[in-house]
Amino acid sequence: MGNEHYSLCIADDENLRLGVIDDIQKLHVTTCRLGMAPRRIVHCPEGRLFAVGCIESGIKELGVDGGDMSMGNCIRFLDDTTFEDIQRIDMEPTEMILSMVLVTLSVDQPVRSTAASAEVENESEFESNSYLVIGTGYVLTVEDEPIRGRILVYSCQTENSQGSNVRSVKQVTELQVHGGVYSICQFYSGKMLVAVNSKTQLCKMVNDGTGVVKLSMIGAGHHGHILSILVSSRAPKISTPSLKKSESAGNEADKEESAGNKESEMQQKEMLAIVGDFMRSISLIQYYPQYETLEEVARDFNANWTTAMAMLTDDVYIGAENWKNVYVLRRNIKAQNEEVRCRLDTVGEFHFGEMFNKFMSGSLVMPSSGSETSKSNTSQNRRRALGSPKKKSCAKGSSTATRSKKPVVTVGSQTLFATVDGTLGVILGLDAATTAFFSSLAKAMEKAIMPVGNFSHQLFRSFSSEHRRHPSHGFVDGDLVESFLDLDKATMELVVKQMNKDGTWDAANFAFSNGKEKATEQENEESDRWELSVDDVLAVVEEMAMLH
Known part of the structure; x- marks a missing residue:
């Protein structure tokens, strides 16, 4: 009807699929014409x-x-x-x-x-x-x-x-x-x-x-x-x-001692x-x-054609190469063998699909006092639209294990990246518990949702270069897990059901926080019977989405 949209056409031996690509919400951009x-x-x-x-x-x-x-x-x-x-x-x-x-x-x-x-x-x-x-x-x-x-x-x-x-x-x-x-x-x-x-x-x-x-x-x-x-x-x-x-008003002896400590x-x-x-x-x-x-x-003894890199910590480094892959290396400083200490171990590989040309430490969002309030309001509105989730009955009786706790998202390093195609994004460092949760969510979404064109998501994200092909590991696809927010209620319940069936979301002792330092023994016994609800998964994904 006169409206132009980008479209995607996929043809195989049996079907021709026609799709429309949604418009992406953009930030306010001011263009400066350089003429060069x-x-x-x-x-x-x-x-x-x-x-x-x-x-x-x-x-x-x-x-x-x-x-x-x-x-x-x-x-x-x-x-x-x-x-x-x-x-x-x-x-x-x-x-x-x-x-x-x-x-x-x-x-x-x-x-x-x-x-x-x-x-x-x-x-x-x-x-x-x-x-x-x-x-x-x-x-x-x-x-x-x-x-x-x-x-x-x-x-x-x-x-x-x-x-x-x-x-x-x-x-x-x-x-x-x-x-x-x-x-x-x-x-x-x-x-x-x-x-x-x-x-x-x-x-x-x-x-x-x-x-x-x-x-x-x-x-x-x-x-x-x-x-x-x-x-x-x-x-x-x-x-x-x-x-x-800056220390001209301080004591001379204190300054000499401070300088000596810093030098040491x-x-x-x-x-x-x-x-x-x-x-x-x-x-x-x-x-x-x-x-x-x-x-x-x-x-690193692998032949990677480096295009970007950064130091996440003194012992962990991230790099990207020209086949549109990103990888993480770790220094094994505690190894007893000198030959092992001289080798950087590959602990993560991921195919992004675009060539990286810049990594730098930073965040896409600015911290504000109202961030917690807005996050809480967003979660309440979504829960109100979906309705109250069902509670799981206890295995040994007819009583129901109620729960007012939510999973905790722990974020470490925050690294911004830019690609040659103009994409800006962030790579977040996660602890073992948070990684286990999002990995379980990603696997459940791969099984419960039919991908576009029936392409295997796991195959697409596998590390692929001229002479090597390795399954993706050490990374969680943020675009995939955050697409959980765009699903309808029935599909969400199907994904959460698959997560509970898989059971790996708490494999790394995923912690639940209710504001208390210590949980009682009764709560620990009940935690063995807990199952994830749609609200639980929504809370974690929304909290992660607020970080960029």
């Missing part, structure tokens, strides 16, 4: 700017005769509220922006002999600031990989001039390197890790004694990769302004990072400050 292709973007909160690395749409002519052609790269700084252009910095000819990140760096002062100079050195020892660091590479047609590149450091600040805030972007320093700078990340002690071609190196800011700040490489770096395109660590950013200024804790903590190789999956490296050395301590 964006390549990297970073938010600079201190300067209230967005730094966008772009490929200019026009072709620049190089040379007088105009024989050589190249796409120009530039950095555009936009206001983070109005998206107005503040400043633009053009790269050199054939120079391409490969990485861009906001890091907190401390400036090391030169060693001085006098007591006065030592006092100045100590005064600025803890000084650190946020810098926009950009890695580039000179791309030439005659080279397979860049043999030259630069690391550019910019300072983005907001200054108060004559009653108005003025944003300024100043270049602090730059460093010429032998290769393309594919990735940069924050590291410990106010330093940063950079991946230059097949090499991973540690960088720091150094004052040469004349007031000029320069970038300097520490140690020889780590080799052993084909092409290091990603590097990531869980190093916290150093708070700014400096520790000395830093020495005891392992300084770890992961490196994503283009063809050889993920490796774990450790920095030894006493030797100024980066050393590989474990690696």
Whole structure:
């Protein structure tokens, strides 16, 4: 009737199925027309700017005769509220922006002999600031990989001039390197890790004694990769302004003791990072400050073509590869055998269907005081529409085991992801009990609901690459379990019945919480006779849906 809808047509040997794809509810989106292709973007909160690395749409002519052609790269700084252009910095000819990140760096002062100079050195020892660091590479047609590149450091600040805030972007320093700078990340002690071609190196800011700040490489770096395109660590950013200024009113002895304790804790903590190789999956490296050395301590021996990765904890890492799969690796640090400790075990595999290109820690929702109220109202409205569920009779008598408790959802890490198709989502870390519940729900929905086109959901989600095919494990399909909310009452009851029949939803001692620290022995005896109701499953799924 004049309305256009996306449709899906599936044909097999016997049937032709025609379906209509529902419209997806979208967030409010403001479009900023750049007129060129964006390549990297970073938010600079201190300067209230967005730094966008772009490929200019026009072709620049190089040379007088105009024989050589190249796409120009530039950095555009936009206001983070109005998206107005503040400043633009053009790269050199054939120079391409490969990485861009906001890091907190401390400036090391030169060693001085006098007591006065030592006092100045100590005064600025803890000084650190946020810098926009950009890695580039000179791309030439005659080279397979860049043999030259630069690391550019910019300072983005907001200054108060004559009653108005003025944003300024100043270049602090730059460093010429032998290769393309594919990735940069924050590291410990106010330093940063950079991946230059097949090499991973540690960088720091150094004052040469004349007031000029320069970038300097520490140690020889780590080799052993084909092409290091990603590097990531869980190093916290150093708070700014400096520790000395923020504690100027404190006692000097307390400050020295606090600094000594922090230094001791830093020495005891392992300084770890992961490196994503283009063809050889993920490796774990450790920095030894006493030797100024980066050393590989474990690696994944599967041939995954890495496209994105992140450290969930110091021992658990998530990665994605070009066959649209995602996997989780774990470091077996307690193993007695050295060969086992050097191997990263694969503890999860999942086929997503889209290629990942970014992982980062964060959440899709903002915590608010009214979240619990809205969640409670949503659950009450849905229960009112479905009606009161039936209670299960006790096996040994005619009495009925009443229950006013609900399952508890426990969430650990929260990792945002982005795909090349434009999908944004979140991967939530679950404990064993919550995982058992949602795994049971997913299996019940697979058995009770006929999938579109009779395609096997388990087969679709299995890890599939060029030379490997493994069943999905260690993951729960969030889209599948949350589709439980869209089912009718009869189908919901069928799914819950299948969950109770399967019985694996409480295999990991799934806990029920009623606000009490301890349950009585009678409640423990009754819990053996409990069955899930539609309301129980709705409560858990709705609580999970509120997390993104």
